[in-house]
Amino acid sequence: MLSIRANSKLCSPRQASQLGRVVSPLIQTPIHGHSAGWRIASIYQTQHSQPRSFSTSSVRPLRDFFPSKETELIRRTPPAWPHHGYTEQEMLEVQPAHREPKTIGDWVAWKLVRLCRWGMDLATGLESDQQVDMKHPTTATKTSKPLTEGQWLVRFIFLESIAGVPGMVAGMLRHLRSLRRLKRDNGWIETLLEESYNERMHLLTFMKMCEPGPFMKFMILGAQGVFFNAMFFSYLISPRICHRFVGYLEEEAVHTYTRCIREIDEGKLPKWTDEGFLVPEMAVTYWHMSEGKRTMRDLVLYIRADEAVHRGVNHTLGNLNQKEDPNPFVSDYKTGHEGQKPNAALKSTGYERDEVIGH
Numbered sequence: 001m002l003s004i005r006a007n008s009k010l011c012s013p014r015q016a017s018q019l020g021r022v023v024s025p026l027i028q029t030p031i032h033g034h035s036a037g038w039r040i041a042s043i044y045q046t047q048h049s050q051p052r053s054f055s056t057s058s059v060r061p062l063r064d065f066f067p068s069k070e071t072e073l074i075r076r077t078p079p080a081w082p083h084h085g086y087t088e089q090e091m092l093e094v095q096p097a098h099r100e101p102k103t104i105g106d107w108v109a110w111k112l113v114r115l116c117r118w119g120m121d122l123a124t125g126l127e128s129d130q131q132v133d134m135k136h137p138t139t140a141t142k143t144s145k146p147l148t149e150g151q152w153l154v155r156f157i158f159l160e161s162i163a164g165v166p167g168m169v170a171g172m173l174r175h176l177r178s179l180r181r182l183k184r185d186n187g188w189i190e191t192l193l194e195e196s197y198n199e200r201m202h203l204l205t206f207m208k209m210c211e212p213g214p215f216m217k218f219m220i221l222g223a224q225g226v227f228f229n230a231m232f233f234s235y236l237i238s239p240r241i242c243h244r245f246v247g248y249l250e251e252e253a254v255h256t257y258t259r260c261i262r263e264i265d266e267g268k269l270p271k272w273t274d275e276g277f278l279v280p281e282m283a284v285t286y287w288h289m290s291e292g293k294r295t296m297r298d299l300v301l302y303i304r305a306d307e308a309v310h311r312g313v314n315h316t317l318g319n320l321n322q323k324e325d326p327n328p329f330v331s332d333y334k335t336g337h338e339g340q341k342p343n344a345a346l347k348s349t350g351y352e353r354d355e356v357i358g359h
């Protein structure tokens with residue numbers, strides 16, 4: 001295992017950038033007399049059995065956030081929602097896309113997501129030449145300067161810590177509504193909860209690769225506090241707009257991972273294309289990653305396909321009658337209409353109501 005750690009105290013900005021980590025003004029802002037540390041310490045698992053450090057100063061060992069716990073009786077705890085898997089073809093067919101806003105609600109959702117992306121780019125210190133063509137922010141992936149591995153990890157972790165919230169809020173609120181109105185839910189709750197579970201698996205996978213500093217943890221805490229409450233009240237008022245918002249957020253996620261794959265393919269992320277780099281064991285288990293298909297690129301392909309599913313699901317749910325319509329993604333179709341069963345990954349802009357429910 002090779003351990004790399006970036007901290008404005010541990011190495012100079014130049015050294016840190018050489019190691020492929022984030023050096024933004026935010027990292028170096030002192031808070032209460034010590035380095036604020038939007039610090040990322042990245043684990044690059046290699047064939048070496050002994051830990052080594054690239055840092056020029058002493059480094060405490062990287063903490064495992066969730067080491068597997070040995071108990072007297074339990075052998076292992078498999079995922080409650082096993083991953084359904086994808087073929088390679090399905091994963092390669094995923095493309096960044098954008099659903100044009102059609103209603104005022106769509107427009108509000110889209111602008112909110114744009115605002116979030118702007119804030120994210122600002123907070124993570126993205127340079128102007130690291131930006132894509134902002135006329136096509138969710139589909140253009142070409143830039144003149146790549147992100148470093150450290151910048152990617154900061155982006156992934158922040159994005160995933162946010163992305164796991166809406167499915168849980170929506171699932172919880174629909175669950176409570178079903179209880180208090182004494183009505184069935186028609187299959188939405190499980191899909192929504194599974195989505196938040198899947199997002200948390202993305203987050204936990206990246207957490208096996210790095211350790212955020214205190215400033216980043218604080219940002220995640222603050223963002224969750226704001227986002228959870230905003231989503232809770234918004235979902236009570238307009239679940240349709242909330243699903244549209246999540247659909248747009250997932251467009252961003254597909255875009256982010258597509259750009260990352262592009263930079264891996266262009267050889268711009270050498271730490272992740274290094275032959276010795278191994279993806280975390282939990283990712284291999286969760287996605288059933290086959291032997292010989294366990295590179296960072298393979299992992300990002302799986303995660304991007306998950307995001308494409310969330311994108312298609314939420315854009316579709318945003319088109320349905322929230323109170324009456326069944327969840328088309330888990331429904332059996334009547335004889336002669338089996339072919340109309342939707343596949344969320346293939347429908348980047350979501351299905352219109354007529355296509356999956358009928359008139």
Ligand SMILES: [Fe+2]
Nearest residue numbers: 160163199202
């Ligand atoms: Fe995700």
Ligand SMILES: [Fe+2]
Nearest residue numbers: 163250307310
């Ligand atoms: Fe997602």
